[in-house]
Amino acid sequence: MMELEGVLRPNREEVAAEVLDGEAILINLTSGVYYSMDGVGGVVWSLIDQGAEIGAIVDRISDAFGVARDRVETDLQSLVSELVRENLVTSVESADPSSDLIMPEDRPAEYETPKLLTYRDMGELLALDPPAPGLTDIRWTERKDDDKS
Amino acid sequence: MLPRFSAISGLLTSVRERAIRSSTRVSRRLSLAGRPVELDLLDDEGRISWVTEPFVHLENESAPDPPELTIRVWAAEPASSDLDVVEPENEFGELIPSDDGRVLVYRLPGIISILDRDRGTLDAWIVDVSRLTSGERARPGQFLLTVWLSDHGVEVVHGGVVSHEGKGAVFAGMSGAGKSSSTMACVEAGLGFLGDDFVGIERCDGRLVIHSLFATCSLVPENLRRFPELEKGSWVVKDDKTIVSIARRAPDQMVRVVPVHAVLLPRITGSHGVERATPRDALLRLAPSSIVRRPVPAGRLLRVLRELATEVPAWWIDCGSDSSKIGADVRSLLESQ
Numbered sequence: 001m002m003e004l005e006g007v008l009r010p011n012r013e014e015v016a017a018e019v020l021d022g023e024a025i026l027i028n029l030t031s032g033v034y035y036s037m038d039g040v041g042g043v044v045w046s047l048i049d050q051g052a053e054i055g056a057i058v059d060r061i062s063d064a065f066g067v068a069r070d071r072v073e074t075d076l077q078s079l080v081s082e083l084v085r086e087n088l089v090t091s092v093e094s095a096d097p098s099s100d101l102i103m104p105e106d107r108p109a110e111y112e113t114p115k116l117l118t119y120r121d122m123g124e125l126l127a128l129d130p131p132a133p134g135l136t137d138i139r140w141t142e143r144k145d146d147d148k149s
Numbered sequence: 150m151l152p153r154f155s156a157i158s159g160l161l162t163s164v165r166e167r168a169i170r171s172s173t174r175v176s177r178r179l180s181l182a183g184r185p186v187e188l189d190l191l192d193d194e195g196r197i198s199w200v201t202e203p204f205v206h207l208e209n210e211s212a213p214d215p216p217e218l219t220i221r222v223w224a225a226e227p228a229s230s231d232l233d234v235v236e237p238e239n240e241f242g243e244l245i246p247s248d249d250g251r252v253l254v255y256r257l258p259g260i261i262s263i264l265d266r267d268r269g270t271l272d273a274w275i276v277d278v279s280r281l282t283s284g285e286r287a288r289p290g291q292f293l294l295t296v297w298l299s300d301h302g303v304e305v306v307h308g309g310v311v312s313h314e315g316k317g318a319v320f321a322g323m324s325g326a327g328k329s330s331s332t333m334a335c336v337e338a339g340l341g342f343l344g345d346d347f348v349g350i351e352r353c354d355g356r357l358v359i360h361s362l363f364a365t366c367s368l369v370p371e372n373l374r375r376f377p378e379l380e381k382g383s384w385v386v387k388d389d390k391t392i393v394s395i396a397r398r399a400p401d402q403m404v405r406v407v408p409v410h411a412v413l414l415p416r417i418t419g420s421h422g423v424e425r426a427t428p429r430d431a432l433l434r435l436a437p438s439s440i441v442r443r444p445v446p447a448g449r450l451l452r453v454l455r456e457l458a459t460e461v462p463a464w465w466i467d468c469g470s471d472s473s474k475i476g477a478d479v480r481s482l483l484e485s486q
Binding site: 016017018020021023025027029032034036038119121122138139140 | 244246249250251253296299323428429432433436437438440441444445446447448449450451452455458459
């Protein structure tokens with residue numbers, strides 16, 4: 001398993017994400033593959049969304065759920081490796097991590113190994129009808145209700 | 150390599166001006182998502198009169214002046230020297246923006262269009278009607294209209310929408326999930342129709358509403374066999390799909406706008422019934438096909454869909470062999486909301 005260093009952040013260039021009732025729903029805009037992570041996985045995503053090093057995420061989750069750090073580290077190394085492999089997060093060595101990680105309020109009571117659920121059905125359709133080139137070149141006027149993150 | 154934006158826009162302008170000088174103009178006033186729009190056909194030979202068909206239910210001679218968008222459409226064969234400018238290199242379409250992104254050129258096989266977002270004009274040059282896709286015939290200008298609508302606070306989402314007693318229900322799901330057949334079952338059961346594939350969604354007075362954009366739907370042969378009565382609205386066959394105009398089939402059932410009261414998730418189980426679904430189920434079925442391939446910022450669309458998934462109840466609609474039961478189930482559901 002790869003050792004991950006640097007600050008983890010969502011890959012906002014290619015991924016759209018929303019957290020709904022503690023569950024992270026992610027859509028890879030290039031491949032059409034979409035994902036969900038609930039429970040502790042949703043918590044992990046919320047922390048990555050703030051920009052954090054994996055060690056800091058492990059510490060926060062270990063403290064919040066009262067679970068041995070070793071176990072959390074093993075689980076998160078596996079999950080984050082998968083998130084990087086699927087191009088959902090990036091790891092930037094030179095970036096500054098968030099100074100104070102805020103745990104989401106709607107989190108589960110108990111710790112369970114976080115899992116990434118993957119749905120590839122949309123990706124198969126997209127392969128037959130790919131997006132028009134040039135889509136990323138449209139400039140948009142920011143609206144008040146646009147996501148500023 | 151894509152041609153320069155200036156070369157394309159220059160050519161389009163000169164061809165358009167020629168069409169304006171030499172053609173008879175036929176105008177329609179529309180209310181598109183409640184906004185006044187003028188649709189002008191520059192057409193002496195009747196080659197493009199069909200462009201009005203998908204918008205016939207939106208015609209509104211009382212729409213205020215001036216229009217917020219003027220759409221001009223003409224057909225002309227390009228000079229051979231212009232082919233490299235009009236012809237897309239990618240069969241699925243290409244978007245070529247101006248440097249400031251305020252003017253967009255969109256090239257598809259058979260048609261090249263240009264949207265000026267600041268001036269509120271959309272010009273479409275039909276180069277070869279025989280090469281237009283079934284999507285472009287059923288929903289002309291959808292791609293650039295999606296941009297214009299988003300600029301005006303209306304997002305285009307993927308779903309079928311029906312209504313009953315002024316309450317709307319959105320069928321969500323990817324192609325092949327039963328969305329179209331469920332929508333058609335409701336139409337045949339007498340429910341109102343707003344769209345089969347793409348509709349507009351907007352918040353009005355604090356409430357999410359759905360706007361009908363196109364009166365047409367594209368049916369694969371299997372769906373046409375299931376709903377033979379729909380052939381009465383049959384309009385054109387293209388790419389192995391039959392485009393049906395619901396405005397022809399059931400003009401009294403066309404609805405322009407309705408507040409949303411339910412999200413419906415069809416699933417093909419062999420039996421009929423409804424079961425409560427979660428907001429998560431709704432979002433997982435609404436989002437992917439609405440967001441991927443669309444020209445609007447994904448975060449903006451996803452947020453609107455999240456609001457839809459959390460503000461109205463979602464239901465699984467089990468679909469069996471008797472499609473008449475789907476209409477009855479949806480009617481009962483909406484009556485209970």
